[in-house]
Amino acid sequence: MLLAIDCGNTNTVFSIWNGTEFLATWRTSTEWQRTADQYFVWLSTLMKMRGIEAEIDEMIISSTVPRVVFNLRVLGDRYFNCRPLVVGKPDCRLPVAPRVDAGTQVGPDRLVNTVGAWDRHGGDIVVVDFGTATTFDVVDTDGAYVGGVISPGVNLSLEALHQAAAALPHVDVSKPEKVIGTNTVACMQSGIFWGYVGLVRGICDRIRAERDRPMRIIGTGGLAPLFAQGDMLFDDIEDDLTMHGLTVIHSYNKETA
Numbered sequence: 001m002l003l004a005i006d007c008g009n010t011n012t013v014f015s016i017w018n019g020t021e022f023l024a025t026w027r028t029s030t031e032w033q034r035t036a037d038q039y040f041v042w043l044s045t046l047m048k049m050r051g052i053e054a055e056i057d058e059m060i061i062s063s064t065v066p067r068v069v070f071n072l073r074v075l076g077d078r079y080f081n082c083r084p085l086v087v088g089k090p091d092c093r094l095p096v097a098p099r100v101d102a103g104t105q106v107g108p109d110r111l112v113n114t115v116g117a118w119d120r121h122g123g124d125i126v127v128v129d130f131g132t133a134t135t136f137d138v139v140d141t142d143g144a145y146v147g148g149v150i151s152p153g154v155n156l157s158l159e160a161l162h163q164a165a166a167a168l169p170h171v172d173v174s175k176p177e178k179v180i181g182t183n184t185v186a187c188m189q190s191g192i193f194w195g196y197v198g199l200v201r202g203i204c205d206r207i208r209a210e211r212d213r214p215m216r217i218i219g220t221g222g223l224a225p226l227f228a229q230g231d232m233l234f235d236d237i238e239d240d241l242t243m244h245g246l247t248v249i250h251s252y253n254k255e256t257a
């Protein structure tokens with residue numbers, strides 16, 4: 001059984017894949033100090049609660065935080081008797097090599113997203129992921145990652161506004177009914193919600209113009225469904241794209257071993 005781990009700058013997601021379906025998915029905050037023993041106690045407790053008796057013997061990791069990889073490797077070594085495959089490391093091959101500037105270290109989550117999206121939707125697509133950052137990743141006709149856009153994440157922008165301006169409270173992102181807010185919170189929510197709708201629309205339009213061919217837009221990440229309510233931004237929304245990409249990369253590496 002495969003344990004797939006998607007470690008972002010804010011949250012880390014663990015999923016158990018039996019080769020056909022995900023048996024369970026759990027989320028924890030990303031903390032590089034967390035030890036292999038702590039991961040194991042947490043994970044085995046959750047598995048027991050769900051009655052999952054899966055014998056984990058394989059692992060794949062995508063981590064945007066290099067420091068957490070060490071303890072996740074120890075987790076594999078000590079508790080699951082396996083050597084994890086780590087996306088971005090030389091021994092983890094991708095189905096199609098990215099075409100970017102030499103020496104560029106593309107975020108593994110972005111590469112994994114493009115592999116997952118290509119597997120489900122084919123080429124000529126843009127993946128928009130609303131995580132810590134809002135990223136746009138362009139997949140060429142042949143499935144290659146050919147670059148993209150990195151913007152500040154939605155929650156990050158809201159937090160920055162609150163941190164920098166004494167009179168601005170912490171607010172949650174939501175869709176306001178009107179653009180013109182008549183109180184502080186409504187004004188901030190409008191700026192964030194309609195601001196990001198405009199950002200996504202504007203960047204996708206420019207990508208389309210630059211590529212000069214039809215491109216489908218796939219939204220993913222916790223906030224994608226919310227932003228999909230704002231405008232016809234996406235052709236499709238997927239809630240498990242990164243996890244799907246991890247399973248595709250894992251089987252590709254097994255088949256071509």
Ligand SMILES: Nc1ncnc2c1ncn2[C@@H]1O[C@H](COP(=O)(O)OP(=O)(O)OP(=O)(O)O)[C@@H](O)[C@H]1O
Binds near residue numbers: 007009010130132220
């Ligand atoms: N309406 C909402 N307002 C604020 N946050 C939301 C809302 N809906 C979902 N979320 C948040 O989205 C997050 C899930 O997002 P996702 O996993 O895509 O990225 P992340 O964990 O924030 O970032 P990263 O993957 O970079 O660590 C969850 O933390 C969830 O709380």
Ligand SMILES: CC(C)(CO)[C@@H](O)C(=O)NCCC(=O)O
Binds near residue numbers: 106107108133
């Ligand atoms: C952009 C983020 C933070 C999004 O999670 C991550 O993919 C990352 O750290 N990327 C490294 C730089 C790059 O992707 O070009």
Ligand SMILES: [K+]
Binds near residue numbers: 131221
């Ligand atoms: K993510």
